[in-house]
Amino acid sequence: xxxxxxxxxxxxxxxxxxxxxxxxxxxxxxxxxxxxxxxxxxxxxxxxxxxxxxxxxxxxxxxxxxxxxxxxxxxxxxxxxxxxxxxxxxxxxxxxxxxxxxxxxxxxxxxxxxxxxxxxxxxxxxxxxxxxxxxxxxxxxxxxxxxxxxxxxxxxxxxxxxxxxxxxxxxxxxxxxxxxxxxxxxxxxxxxxxxxx
Amino acid sequence: xxxxxxxxxxxxxxxxxxxxxxxxxxxxxxxxxxxxxxxxxxxxxxxxxxxxxxxxxxxxxxxxxxxxxxxxxxxxxxxxxxxxxxxxxxxxxxxxxxxxxxxxxxxxxxxxxxxxxxxxxxxxxxxxxxxxxxxxxxxxxxxxxxxxxxxxxxxxxxxxxxxxxxxxxxxxxxxxxxxxxxxxxxxxxxxxxxxxxxxxxxxxxxxxxxxxxxxxxxxxxxxxxxxxxxxxxxxxxxxxxxxxxxxxxxxxxxxxxxxxxxxxxxxxxxxxxxxxxxxxxxxxxxxxxxxxxxxxxxxxxxxxxxxxxxxxxxxxxxxxxxxxxxxxxxxxxxxxxxxxxxxxxxxxxxxxxxxxxxxxxxxxxxxxxxxxxxxxxxxxxxxxxxxxxxxxxxxxxxxxxxxxxxxxxxxxxxxxxxxxxxxxxxxxxxxxxxxxxxxxxxxxxxxxxxxxxxxxxxxxxxxxxxx
Numbered sequence: 264x265x266x267x268x269x270x271x272x273x274x275x276x277x278x279x280x281x282x283x284x285x286x287x288x289x290x291x292x293x294x295x296x297x298x299x300x301x302x303x304x305x306x307x308x309x310x311x312x313x314x315x316x317x318x319x320x321x322x323x324x325x326x327x328x329x330x331x332x333x334x335x336x337x338x339x340x341x342x343x344x345x346x347x348x349x350x351x352x353x354x355x356x357x358x359x360x361x362x363x364x365x366x367x368x369x370x371x372x373x374x375x376x377x378x379x380x381x382x383x384x385x386x387x388x389x390x391x392x393x394x395x396x397x398x399x400x401x402x403x404x405x406x407x408x409x410x411x412x413x414x415x416x417x418x419x420x421x422x423x424x425x426x427x428x429x430x431x432x433x434x435x436x437x438x439x440x441x442x443x444x445x446x447x448x449x450x451x452x453x454x455x456x457x458x459x460x
Numbered sequence: 461x462x463x464x465x466x467x468x469x470x471x472x473x474x475x476x477x478x479x480x481x482x483x484x485x486x487x488x489x490x491x492x493x494x495x496x497x498x499x500x501x502x503x504x505x506x507x508x509x510x511x512x513x514x515x516x517x518x519x520x521x522x523x524x525x526x527x528x529x530x531x532x533x534x535x536x537x538x539x540x541x542x543x544x545x546x547x548x549x550x551x552x553x554x555x556x557x558x559x560x561x562x563x564x565x566x567x568x569x570x571x572x573x574x575x576x577x578x579x580x581x582x583x584x585x586x587x588x589x590x591x592x593x594x595x596x597x598x599x600x601x602x603x604x605x606x607x608x609x610x611x612x613x614x615x616x617x618x619x620x621x622x623x624x625x626x627x628x629x630x631x632x633x634x635x636x637x638x639x640x641x642x643x644x645x646x647x648x649x650x651x652x653x654x655x656x657x658x659x660x661x662x663x664x665x666x667x668x669x670x671x672x673x674x675x676x677x678x679x680x681x682x683x684x685x686x687x688x689x690x691x692x693x694x695x696x697x698x699x700x701x702x703x704x705x706x707x708x709x710x711x712x713x714x715x716x717x718x719x720x721x722x723x724x725x726x727x728x729x730x731x732x733x734x735x736x737x738x739x740x741x742x743x744x745x746x747x748x749x750x751x752x753x754x755x756x757x758x759x760x761x762x763x764x765x766x767x768x769x770x771x772x773x774x775x776x777x778x779x780x781x782x783x784x785x786x787x788x789x790x791x792x793x794x795x796x797x798x799x800x801x802x803x804x805x806x807x808x809x810x811x812x813x814x815x816x817x818x819x820x821x822x823x824x825x826x827x828x829x830x831x832x833x834x835x836x837x838x839x840x841x842x843x844x845x846x847x848x849x850x851x852x853x854x855x856x857x858x859x860x861x862x863x864x865x866x867x868x869x870x871x872x873x874x875x876x877x878x879x880x881x882x883x884x885x886x887x888x889x890x891x892x893x894x895x896x897x898x899x900x901x902x903x904x905x906x907x908x909x910x911x912x913x914x915x916x917x918x919x920x921x922x923x924x925x926x927x
Contacts, residue, residue: 282774283654283753285889287892288893291893292871292896293896314898339653340589342588344496347605365657366605369608425480427480437507440611440617443475454473456579456710
């Protein structure tokens with residue numbers, strides 16, 4: 264089984280201002296009491312949305328958006344894949360931000376949701392632009408490593424390993440890892456702690 | 461050439477370089493629990509795959525388990541379903557489960573070390589961000605998500621990029637009343653909650669070398685709160701002595717051979733690091749968080765900083781935190797009234813944590829109106845604490861003595877804050893809503909400081925309560 268190559272994403276944006284937004288906020292712990300990821304989209308940012316009725320995920324004008332624009336250290340905290348799953352099931356296909364927490368970034372890559380970074384100024388500009396023009400179509404290119412918004416093109420970055428996985432369509436890594444075959448057992452056989460030291 | 465532990469262990473576990481440029485890394489120990497594994501087993505079934513190394517995955521139940529009555533079925537149907545699923549998945553795929561009442565159930569990051577499953581020189585993964593805890597043994601241990609749990613089950617490998625390495629050197633002697641928890645809170649305060657992104661942390665220096673294994677676990681546990689996925693301490697005599705006699709540790713001559721190997725995998729003198737930072741232990745004091753991330757802390761006698769005094773990029777986050785917590789710039793945390801005191805979590809629920817807290821509590825009484833809980837990290841910790849009579853010290857003072865689990869750290873089980881309650885907590889995250897009430901407030905601190913706050917009914921300086 265292979266996963267689809269992801270070269271370019273286009274769609275409307277949804278701005279989410281604020282830094283250090285943790286995965287407990289993206290999906291509060293009580294919604295993790297389940298053996299599936301089904302229905303998580305209904306609870307994305309549940310508590311933040313109750314405390315702030317103007318939360319972007321509450322606003323009509325951002326419904327149907329697919330590119331989330333965030334600030335610094337987005338997705339910090341818990342390793343729960345429920346956070347990117349909830350966002351993806353809500354409709355988010357890619358995330359553009361100033362920086363991402365590492366486990367969140369890896370979880371997004373593993374389900375084919377690219378996270379790219381842009382400068383703080385560009386992140387702020389994108390958030391303001393989308394807030395003013397929610398109908399604007401954004402284009403995120405992983406080949407060019409750019410974000411296009413109207414007539415402006417912004418440079419984006421992403422660690423090369425993850426970028427290649429997305430471009431090659433190997434972000435669902437199970438089968439790539441299986442291709443190593445017996446080399447896995449050979450590695451195990453040279454580990455002192457697996458062979459009685 | 462002189463090498464670091466990171467380089468040695470990474471190379472030893474490298475299966476191959478992947479076309480993406482990442483490393484296919486063999487995972488020596490995989491730990492699972494009921495929250496982040498069921499979907500991974502479902503994916504495995506859909507793909508028609510087996511678990512590649514069933515004897516290298518171990519399971520327990522911790523996040524959703526009630527800590528008062530453990531009578532099955534659980535009152536929470538969802539928690540019951542998750543427990544049933546874990547038991548079935550372990551049976552179907554041949555995985556050892558340390559179930560409730562087995563004598564070894566507990567928080568996954570408490571039981572791995574106490575069983576001797578966690579060993580120096582391993583790569584260790586678990587679907588939980590606090591897997592960094594196991595780095596205390598000189599292992600490369602990190603949290604993963606559910607799709608990666610699937611990868612480990614199916615292949616015993618992960619696609620990873622090697623992080624850079626920062627050496628954090630803590631020299632000197634910790635003052636009385638200052639603990640590993642305070643050290644790590646001070647580190648995160650200075651380096652920031654994202655300071656570690658892209659790095660692994662190697663903790664070194666005389667203050668770290670003097671720490672017990674349980675203290676090192678507390679330190680490594682919160683590495684992820686500083687943004688680094690991996691944090692470790694080089695294995696030494698303290699490590700080896702801890703390992704001796706543990707159920708899954710090598711025994712007899714194998715132990716001697718293991719010790720020699722463990723010594724070799726420690727970082728060599730003269731190895732190169734991408735960055736180095738220094739802390740002086742004697743200048744540290746008991747820490748308390750005032751905000752909504754673990755970097756927002758102060759020494760207990762210091763005022764909360766004014767947002768105008770911090771870099772402009774952080775100002776908005778400071779105001780947001782102050783507003784959520786209902787605190788003011790310049791305010792002292794000392795004297796802040798609390799509603800709940802929680803001693804537990806993978807950060808601070810081990811025997812030494814309970815001993816320190818009991819020392820503060822002994823012969824005193826929990827303040828009126830404060831709900832106080834002690835939740836031992838595992839059945840083994842509970843057994844050892846009860847053998848010493850610690851449970852009686854807590855109960856006589858008015859604490860509830862609970863069964864092992866993650867409890868009030870994370871709002872996935874019945875132990876939760878209510879409304880705007882303020883909790884003095886020995887856990888690891890003060891995020892908005894983390895303890896189960898969307899508007900609840902968490903103050904992170906050492907178990908000794910939590911015990912002191914429970915007695916006083918407000919934040920106090922534990923140094924004034926120690927004998």
